[in-house]
Amino acid sequence: VAKDLGLELPALRHRGVRILDTGRTQYFVLDLQNGHLSTKERVDREEICAAVAKCTLNFEILVKNPM
Secondary structure, three states: OHHHHOOOHHHHHHOOOEEEEOOOOOOEEEOOOOOOEEEOOOOOHHHHHOOOOOOOOOEEEEOOOOO
16 A cells, blocks of 8 residues: 555554545455555455445545645
8 A cells, every 4th residue: 555655654654544444344454564455354245245246345545644
């Protein structure tokens, strides 16, 4: 994530970067030490969107301080 945003790793903490999931469950976590985005818990496709052919999970990356 740091690389994709064009930030150095320390800037993730200083700029207050965080993940905002749009659903009830937070599935993703951002490691501020290495800048990696990973799943926070098991993602069960059948539970999330069983009746839908195309399943997507939406989230936003919020950077508080100016870019």
